[in-house]
Amino acid sequence: MKTIKIVGFALTLFSACSFAAPALHIGGGVNLSSTTATDSLSATKSPRRGFNVALGFEQNLSEYLSLISGISVETRGEKTESTSNLGSDTLPITRVFESEINFLYLQIPLLVQYNIPFGPGKFNVFAGPELGIMLQSEVRSVDNTTIPGVGTITTTDTMDLALKMRTTDGGISAGFGYEYHGSCTKDANNRRRHFRRVWI
Amino acid sequence: MKKKLFVLSCLLTVFSAFEDFAQSQLELVSPDSTLRWRPHGYGHFRAGQVVNGIGVVSTEPRVSEVYTEEAYGGISMEILYKEHLTMHMGVDVKMFFSYPQEINFFVTKYAREDAFLGPTYANFLYEKTRFGDFNLSIGYFDFKYNPDVKNLGEYMFRSATYPAYIITYMDYPVAKLLGAHFRNELCKNSIKQDVLFTTETTFYPTQDWSLSYLLSYNFRNIVEVGAGANLSHLLSVYNDQFDPGLGSLTDPKKSGPNGNQYIDKNGDTLYYTFRGNKVMGRLSFDPKGIIPGADKLFGESDLKCYAEAIVIGTTSYPDTRVGGGQQYSYENWKEKMPVIFGVNLPAYGILDVFNTEFEWWDSKYTNNYYNVYINSSLPNPDKPQDSIFRSPWKWSVFAKKSFNDGHFSVIAQAARDHMRLPSANYQHSPTQEMLVEAGDWWWCFKTSFSF
Numbered sequence: 001m002k003t004i005k006i007v008g009f010a011l012t013l014f015s016a017c018s019f020a021a022p023a024l025h026i027g028g029g030v031n032l033s034s035t036t037a038t039d040s041l042s043a044t045k046s047p048r049r050g051f052n053v054a055l056g057f058e059q060n061l062s063e064y065l066s067l068i069s070g071i072s073v074e075t076r077g078e079k080t081e082s083t084s085n086l087g088s089d090t091l092p093i094t095r096v097f098e099s100e101i102n103f104l105y106l107q108i109p110l111l112v113q114y115n116i117p118f119g120p121g122k123f124n125v126f127a128g129p130e131l132g133i134m135l136q137s138e139v140r141s142v143d144n145t146t147i148p149g150v151g152t153i154t155t156t157d158t159m160d161l162a163l164k165m166r167t168t169d170g171g172i173s174a175g176f177g178y179e180y181h182g183s184c185t186k187d188a189n190n191r192r193r194h195f196r197r198v199w200i
Numbered sequence: 201m202k203k204k205l206f207v208l209s210c211l212l213t214v215f216s217a218f219e220d221f222a223q224s225q226l227e228l229v230s231p232d233s234t235l236r237w238r239p240h241g242y243g244h245f246r247a248g249q250v251v252n253g254i255g256v257v258s259t260e261p262r263v264s265e266v267y268t269e270e271a272y273g274g275i276s277m278e279i280l281y282k283e284h285l286t287m288h289m290g291v292d293v294k295m296f297f298s299y300p301q302e303i304n305f306f307v308t309k310y311a312r313e314d315a316f317l318g319p320t321y322a323n324f325l326y327e328k329t330r331f332g333d334f335n336l337s338i339g340y341f342d343f344k345y346n347p348d349v350k351n352l353g354e355y356m357f358r359s360a361t362y363p364a365y366i367i368t369y370m371d372y373p374v375a376k377l378l379g380a381h382f383r384n385e386l387c388k389n390s391i392k393q394d395v396l397f398t399t400e401t402t403f404y405p406t407q408d409w410s411l412s413y414l415l416s417y418n419f420r421n422i423v424e425v426g427a428g429a430n431l432s433h434l435l436s437v438y439n440d441q442f443d444p445g446l447g448s449l450t451d452p453k454k455s456g457p458n459g460n461q462y463i464d465k466n467g468d469t470l471y472y473t474f475r476g477n478k479v480m481g482r483l484s485f486d487p488k489g490i491i492p493g494a495d496k497l498f499g500e501s502d503l504k505c506y507a508e509a510i511v512i513g514t515t516s517y518p519d520t521r522v523g524g525g526q527q528y529s530y531e532n533w534k535e536k537m538p539v540i541f542g543v544n545l546p547a548y549g550i551l552d553v554f555n556t557e558f559e560w561w562d563s564k565y566t567n568n569y570y571n572v573y574i575n576s577s578l579p580n581p582d583k584p585q586d587s588i589f590r591s592p593w594k595w596s597v598f599a600k601k602s603f604n605d606g607h608f609s610v611i612a613q614a615a616r617d618h619m620r621l622p623s624a625n626y627q628h629s630p631t632q633e634m635l636v637e638a639g640d641w642w643w644c645f646k647t648s649f650s651f
Contacts (some may be wrong), residue, residue: 022548022549022550024550057546057547057548057550057551057554058548059497059498059546059548061497067546069545069546069547069554071554071597071599106597106614108545108556108597110545110546131556133595133597134638134639135251135614135639135641136251136252136639137639160639162252162637162638162639163589163637163638163639165638165639166638167591167593167595167616167638167639168558168593168595
């Protein structure tokens, strides 16, 4: 069975919460992701830029430890590009094949977070299991074949990968960040957070 | 004079009830206190979209971005006579939009309303007797045996045997049953047993009577186990005279390629039947009961995990297709056994419920009752379609938040469940569930309000 691993890096741009404990987080951000597969074609791969929108719930278990659950919608995938010469020296035919894999996932993480007070906020490190539900999965490809004297012939194709994918997937989510408890509003309980996160 | 006093009493009670509406139940009491009248109301508005799914017309095998709406209202009354008898009567109305909208069928092009019977039953309650609490309901009532299920599961009364098919409805994991329900609760309500003698209202052949027994044990709200059996279509109300020589509706005897014959291990030719037995088991675990201080950290429903498995038809008929026939069957019971597991994720009281459920049901047949309702009226599943790649997995993510002491709620759900969209052209109502393949799913939002 073909196995696709998705490795990514996400930067959540903002997150706001309205309550001290428990806390509601609403966030959004960008991510970069790529896939590795056992039968990958030889092509130049580049990470695909995606986005995430998240809703989270945090409860402090102790001064340093908190438990986070939530849900997020995330796009993932990768871009590949391959160039091949199909013709001869007298008639060089160049084929540039570009494809983009697009995944849309519903992610449900359950994270344990360790908080280290520092300055006006706290550093935190978190990790935990994450359940993924595949919502959409497709490959878009563009084939540009250039023939001297004829021009460039472009063909596009879209293929649904959903039938070849597992509906649900598990993974580990881990990361670190800094939580700023500033006086951005009058309410001292309101916080702004910036954190990075990686998933495997 | 008595009549005047009764009216005055009613008016006074209404005013006093409205005064503290949010805290108490609206109630009218007769002067002699033998009758207590409590009105109830419920309504919701729902909107959503099938992002990807199976189409229901041959020209559209796959569909995407099908928008759907629904509005619903119901009024019911509860009348308590003295201390043991309570009567419930209700009427519900649903407004819906058809799918598909048909060019030559104008009623599919605008909103339609269906009015139907709400819970209407009499209930006798005898509490704290020597043998526990006794409860008897007779009429048309809601029944839910698995309190944890939010979407997937609760299939003992939401499924039909032969062919095995399931119905679900968003934010309503409850069965509506017509008949009698007897409940006995023992040991401070930790043991519950239910006996139900019900007549079929949804699954063909309707009006047949089924007998069910369910038993559950709750250990300190930490662990709950339950099991049940259902003898479906046990008593048929149909005789052979309906279609002379071809059996009854419950036990049809049609031969030939389009008949319902099969050959058993002894070489005898027998007939598939709608009669079937269901066996269900369930387990629920709430770790908050063993975590000190968990009640303060977590919401009431948080962390609870549960599972349910049901065999929808314990008998497996061989798939012999006598005479080169088109009537298929199940070769083993695993094809009729959905397994459901779910967990309430921590929402710490910010949400009432934040739930996810999964279902595994490995069958080569799609969840379709076309063959029963439209094609042949025989107890066989539809022929598997080569163009449909059925995924054995279903999933559901459900969140609910209530406001105003529970009178108003907002609900969100994303799922690949057993959803079907309605049509005013009932003959063309989707018999096949829409979310079949991997990648099929829908989302919806709902607001509900009740008093």
